[in-house]
Amino acid sequence: MKLRPFVSTIALLVTSSVCVGGDASTLDGQAVGHGKYPEFSWDHIPRYMHVWKQTDFTGEELDYLAQFPLITFEKATGVRGSNVQKGTLKAARGVKARNPEAKILYYKNIVIDWGGSAASKELRTIEGAYLKSKDGSYATFSQNSSTQFFDIGLPDVRAWWMKDARRMLDDPSIDGIFIDANIKVLVDGYFLRQKKVGAEQYQRLKDGYGQLLTQIDAEFRSDNIVLGNIIRARLENGGLDYLSYFDGSYFEGFEHNVGGVSRPDYMAKGIESAQAAARQGKILAFTLGVQRPSSNAMAPILIATKPSVRG
Secondary structure, three states, X not given: OOOOOOEEEEEEEEOOOOOOOOOEEEEOOEEEEOOOXXXXXXXXXXXXXXXXXXXXXXXXXXXXXXXXXXXXXXXXXXOOOOOHHHHHHHHHHHHHHXXXXXXXXEEEEOOEEOOOOHHHHHHOOOXXXXXXXXXXXXXXXXXXXXXEEEOOXXXXXXXXXXXXXXXXXXXXXXXXXXXXXXXXXXXXXXXXXXXXOOHHHHHHHHHHHHHHHHHHHHHXXXXXXXXXXXXXXXXXXXXXXXXXXXXXXXXXXXXXXXXXXXXXXXXXXXXXXXXXXXXXXXXXXXXXXXXXXXXXXXXXXXXXXXXXXXX
């Protein structure tokens, strides 16, 4: 089976105990998933799928994806056919028809408007919705990119974010939400230095982030999985300060040291943070790129082609 037409990350899904987030029962030492959480057992480590494809998934691809207990459909899903929301729902329904027990997450960025979203049109009608640098120009994802950041420091933008998330979570094929780019808000240098955003505006953005997480926690978490890209060694406490808002964390980039910290120390801190999260019963969707073999065949378990652009 060839999976080259779409981009994916395959990873291990782990927790520290037989109880997944306090919402699983045990049978002969094994965990049985129920409620909002995916099934988990130490009998084998389940795999997590993080994937996007701009066109529709084929039946063969959906058959393959339906084997995974937890799946996130990323930011470009279905954009060539319609928009991310419709593409995600079509893919999710295809998986659910094959495996009703699979848990599917809707991808939503905390601060980047990637485009291809039905909600982007509504965002553009909100006055001041997009973040500006100190010189009055719009901050963009990269020098040669037109991708902009929305300002979650504004109540209207937070309301817009929640409205789109709620519409998707109300569909029976969607079991939760994946929240990306937390690191960009929490690392001061990203907006203050790289994007030249003023200190007052950045503080408002960061305050808005906290308020948005509080809303997400209050309105969504009782019935939905809330997974965040939040565990990262470059944060002062590895992201653990914010983990109470999430049911777990995507765990990537732990081997790429930054900030003058040695690679061994950086990796050790990341591992310690992940272990601390696991001891709290949090989901850890661990991902690590491993070299693809020269053949076109898909290699077992951890071999993956990572998305070329990350949140």
